[in-house]
Each structure stands twice: as structure tokens, then as C-alpha cells.
Amino acid sequence: MKNGRKQHSGRNTGLRPAHAAFVLGLLLSFLAAACASNKVAESLSEAFKQYETIVRWSQWDAAADFIAPEYLVDNPITRLDMDRLRLFRVTAYTIRSTGIYDEGMTSRQTVEIKMFNKNKGVERTIIDDQEWRYNEESQRWLLHSGLPDPTQRY
Template sequence: MRLAIAFVLAVVLTLAGCATRREQDQLQKVLDSYAATLRWGDFEAAYAFVDPKQRKAHPLTDLDRARYRQVRVSDYDVQSTVPQGEHEVRQVVRISLINHNTQSERSIIDAQVWRYDEQAGQWWLESGLPDITR
């Protein structure tokens, strides 16, 4: 009887680990894809990674779009990625930007919050696009 209980427990834990591993794999793909999108300077496409609730509450303005068009991303350096509970990850990234008009380069720190939406089966960026006005 103990062996049967141990076996069932092992199967349940293995299946739970598979779901977690799937989420981790998906997170890594999403983080890599988001980084590549920003490196290419496609802030409009990067906006699709933002949680739909955030997009609805804080839509991009024409001024935001103009500001993003004014810069080019020259470096995207992940400083840290730390899980914050079961379905949340915080990532800190140093983003170097070159202003098209002045050709001056500066760096900003982007503190990202990523959340896994179990219903959608998707990781969403809750913190929004980087604030390049700082």
C-alpha cells in the first residue's frame, strides 16, 4: 500500500513539474522574443507583450510613439531575473539608447514584472514598455 501511495505521489509531482517546466520554457522564449523585438527597435510589436489589461488602462499615445521612434536600442543587457512566487518574475534590464537627432547615447534601467496568465496560458509584461523619458 505504501508503495502504491509513493508511486501515485511521484506521478503527481512529476506532472506538476512538467507544467512548471513548460511555463519556464515558455517564459524563456517570451523573454528572448521581447528582448529581440526591443533590440530591433520595434516598440509597437513589443507593446503586444504588455498585459491586455494594462494596454486598455494605459494605451500608447502619439507622443509615446514619437518618443520611441526617436531612439535606437544599442544594447539590451539583462541584469537579473528573479522569480517572485509561482507565476511572477521580475527582471531588471539595462537598455542603452541612441537618440536619432543628437546621436547621444544613454542608458536606462527597466524593472520588468512578468506574470503568467493561467487562463490564457501566456506570460504578460505587467510593467509596460520601458520609460525612456528618464
């Protein structure tokens, strides 16, 4: 130690070029993965906003466009379902909880929806449990739980 400073042994402690390239490649792959997952998360937020707006305006045909085609095969939307929804005007849409699962590829959201029956003049509250899955092929989030059910009792 000279003048209270530790002397350097002169040994090179830096990374070798091959190691530096490996570390750089690793960092770039992490950055690319983070950007991709951020893009998926942003698209989920956008899908939630779009769907909420459509439901708030009681645009049920447009809301049905968010439903995954494979879900519709087993759970088709009937004319009765759509006619029943058209009896209602949404007066409130409140998100109660949101969770992300399956490494960011599935989301579940619970929403409280207040619906005013235009024929009866009565408001009712329902809970809509939504399951969203990211479709990598179409690069969009699709609903795998159907439209809100106004016959539900809360």
C-alpha cells in the first residue's frame, strides 16, 4: 500500500473478447425479451380500454368481435343472447381485480357492471369474470369467457 492506496497488481481483470461478446449477446436477448413482453403488456392494457369503452356504450356487436373464435365454437352467441343484451344500457363499468398468469400470456379480470333495463326501468349489477389470452398469431388479446350475462344475479 502506497500513500494509503492499494496498488494494482497489473493483472488484467477485464473480460476477454469472447466473454464480452457472450455477455453482450445475453444482455441484448434479455432486452429484446423485455421489449416483447412490454409490447404484450401494452397491448393488454389497450385491449382492456377498448373493450371497456365498447361495453360502456353498450355496443354488443363490437364487443363480440373481441371473443376468440375457438371459444365461439363451443359457446356460440345466440340471437336471444344479443337481444337480451340490447335491452340494457350500461351505466357503470368498474374493474374490481386484474391478474396476469401463464408468463404474461393470460389475464383474468373481474368487472362489476351496472346495467339499466330500458323496458323495466330497473338497474341491476352483475359481475363479469373475463379471461383474456394473448394470440401470438394475430398479436392481439382475445376474450375466452363470453359477453356479460345480464340474467346473472349478484
